[in-house]
Amino acid sequence: MSVRASAETGAGAEVPVLEGMPVLGSMLDLKTDSLGTYLRAQRRHGDVVRIDVGPPGLRMEMYCVFSAEGAQQVLASESAGFRKDNPFYEEIRDSFGNGLLTAQDADYLRQRRLVQPLFTRRRVDGYAAAVAEETAGTLASWARARDGIVDVSDEMMHLALRAVSRILFGADVDATVDVVHRCFPVITEYVLRRGYSPVNAPRSWPTPGNRRAAAALEELYGVCDRIIAERRGAGREDREGEAGEEGGQDLLTLLAGAQGADGAVFDAAELRDQVLVFLLAGHETTATSLAFALHLLGRHPEEQALAREEIVRVLGDRTPEAADLDRLPYLTRVLKEAMRLYPAAPVMGRNAVAATEIDGYAVPAGATVILAPWVTHRHPRYWSDPDRFDPGRFTPEAEAGRPRYAWFPFGGGPRACIGQHFSMLESVIALAMLLRAYEVEAVDTEVPVSAGITLRAMGPMRCRIRPVEKEEPEGQR
Structure with missing residues (x-):
């Protein structure tokens, strides 16, 4: 049903509509190339555009907001008026649980206070x-x-998954990595297919897709439940793990012992929900940022040389540590520019609680509101020559001259990603160590992408790697 048929329209001008097919609207365009469709909508019609999807009677009207000011309104200044009630988040919630990513209202506030x-x-x-x-x-x-060539997309996914699994589970990392690596793709494809379909069979029906997803979920839930039960059985004593501080506790042990001022704790099911969300958001997003940073540096040897010079000068041969984030400003700019061009969360959805006005346009109550960092990060009003790779865009002076939400790869407002510091910590440390040891050259110079739960490379991201030759001290030459 059209939102116009069930809700009043907010004050403001009528929103322009992207041209589509008479019956299906822009459904096929979004299915084939959603990111390109959002870009085309902004280029043709401006910062607020309606995109109609699906046949009459099942049609969804999406109100796409592409300006930094509009993003700030939806995510921050009027965030209470925009909720995660759309079908896509419902599918994520049904598969990955009601953790911080999908929880709302009192559930979300309680979880956030505990975490x-x-x-x-x-x-x-x-x-x-x-x-x-x-x-x-x-x-x-x-x-x-082999042949000095690696697929940085696969390599960074493996690295990020091992890192977040180790931090979550400590010594149990090997027991989880294989299961997550095998099950996550099945579940995410299932979520995507159902989230973008106007009609879905109930999950209880024994269709091939339902059965594959159910088997993957059972295996994934099983390994999480087993480890959680072991933690609970060990009580709340300090448990020596492989990561973290204050007794070397892993994050799951800390989550199991988390307690609010009112004595609230997570039960076993809630613990699993948090673990699954941290696994999902904690490895795919960081892996995407790292892979595209390497890919871009592999296409821009001058910027790669500048990053390596800073790394060698600051670190020498020692292992990087957390304090080095502030000592590696150019490398941090490289990562921020990679996240501008290839944001791990390229599209975000909300539902408007009440009729409102965004950027001077009327948005009705109940409308599906789409934010697209993929488009805003390329908006010519905020970024000159927006498709060019330029880490210099993120000097303090340049950042101060742009609206706050011209760049928002971690979302924003009260629901900003709780793990953004961890993502930057992991990315800077990993990239510093990789670039200090190897020169990278992009073999696949063009990499097609699509919007899933996170940004996905649709082809290989191969780089040729060569060990960096270390200069001998002058006295040994």
């Missing part, structure tokens, strides 16, 4: 050693790379 103390900067900095050790493992595998 927030575990993501302070001091606590997260304690995970630096675990990230460095996992990166060392990746470097060891690169030394055996």
Whole structure:
């Protein structure tokens, strides 16, 4: 049903509509190339555009907001008026649980209060050693790379998954990585297919897709439940793990012991929900940022040389630590520019609670509102020559001259990603170690992408890697 048929329209001008097919609207365009469709909508019609999807009677009207000011209104200044009530988030919730990513209202506030103390900067900095050790493992595998070529998309997914699993589960990392690696793709494809379909069969029906997803979920839930039961059985005594500080506790142990001021704790099912969301959001997003940073540097050798010079000058041969984030400003700019061009969350959805006005346009109550960092990060009003790779865009002076939400890869407002400092910590440490050891050259210079739960490369991202030749001290030449 059209939202216009069930809700009053907000004040403001009528929203322009992207041209589509008479019956299906823009459904096929979005299915074939959703990111390109959003870009085309902004280029043709401006910062608020309606995109109609599906046949009459099942049609969904999406109100796409592409300006930094509009993003700030939806995510921050009027965030209470925009909820995660759309079908896509419902599918994520049904598969990955009601964790921080999908919870709302009292559930979300309670979870955030319990989890927030575990993501302070001091606590997260304690995970630096675990990230460095996992990166060392990746470097060891690169030394055996056939023909000196690696697919950085696969490599960074493996690295990020091992790092977040180790920080979550400590010594149980090997028991989880294989299961997550095998099950996550099945579940995410299932979520995507159902989230974008106007009609779905009930999950209880024994269709092939339902059965595959159910088997993957059962295996994934099983390994999480087993580890959680072991933690609960061990009580709340300090447990020596492989990551973190204050007794070396892994994050799951800390989550199991988290307690609010009112005595509230997570039960076993809630713990699993948090673990699944952290696994999903904690490895795919960071892996995407790292892979595209390497890919872009592999296409821009001058910027790569500048990053390596800073890394060698600051670190020498020592292992990077959390304090080095502030000592590697150019490398941080490289990562921010990679996240601008390839945001791990390229599209975000909300539902308008009441009729409202965004950027001077009327948005009705109940409307599906789409934000697209993929488009805003390329908006010519905020970014000159927006498709060009330029880490200089993120000097303090340049950042101060742009609207706050011209760049928002971690979302924003009260629901901003709780793990953004961890993502930057992991990315800077890993990239510093990889670039210090290897020069990278992009073999696949063009990589098609699509919007899934996170941004996905639709082809290989191969890079040729060469060990960096270390200069001998002058006295030994």
